[in-house]
Amino acid sequence: MSERFVVITGGPGAGKTTLVERLAAAGFAHAPEAGRAVITDQVAIGGRALPWADRELFAELMPAHDLRSYRQAHRATGPVLFDRGLPDLIGYLRLCSLPVPEHVRAAAHRFRYRQRVLIAPPWEQIYRQDDQRAQSFAEAESTYQHMVAAYTDCGYELVDLPRGTVEQRVRFVRDELGVHRAQQGSP
Template identity: 30%
Template sequence: MQQKIVLIGGPSTGKTTVLNNLISRDFFCMEEVSREVILKAKEKGIDQLFLTEPLLFSTMLLEGREQQYKIANKTNHKLVFFDRGLPDIYAYMNYFKTSYPAVFLEKSKQYKYDAIFHFSPWKQIHTTDNERYETFEQAVTIDQFLVDAYKKLGYTITNVPFGKVEERTNFILNSLSCDL
């Protein structure tokens, strides 16, 4: 039976680095779709799509993450890792106080995950770039909105301890209840 595992946490907490480590170990992983959406918008001359049209940005993310989920269902991999899940979208919209239609919460209830691993804000590794512009303080607040969103949906959240990439990856793998 397949397990769908989501890595959650505020910006710049090490999720993607651990996901890349999982990829290097030949695990099936779904990468974050927001950077792709942001880059496509920039190609069209929209510098900060989330800030200028948050609902459009979020709708594009919803479509991308829903598609990832469907792709995962079609694979025969026992483990599928996701860099963020559908509930992240409405958590961010709540953080930005953006009104959104019920479909965002409905899809989050429809597409269920088996395990949620949380990466806490970590000041030592926090960085910004063209697609990740949140300050550390903003990342801490966003993180709380993310945790609240998943808890509201009834998920049990496992916190990933700080440490080297390999240690964090091994922690996740050792926490899963299946033969690797």
């Protein structure tokens, strides 16, 4: 387990990626969300591994992306922020009523992150759909519940991100990590 590897998770549209991007701009090393990366790649090549075309194939591509990010994170110094982690895939598969393959379960238990996982609760006031986020707010809430269950089942402690401005959330993360500008690692 690497206590430097900090997961920020939750349902879609709860401000996770915005927070990670803001912290990355401030110099924190980070790993982007696997699902969005797979969608971007599949759309670019006309692939079918998309959540609206072939959910199982989409889910099968995500562990490779997450494991690559995990390995690359070892090169960074200081905290590395992950926009979702391997247990998110378990939550996604359960949400879709799909079986969780043993290799996905094994990856989530073998490649560990910081014990305290930051989770963004559903927040209707900031929720927006986009080209890669077609879920309704009710689906976003259900996704959040599945993420809570997946991370809990994997033995993590969940810490709610406060609802507030991005700057307030940035301060919260810095306080949670005990990291000040002079201490953060390089990407």
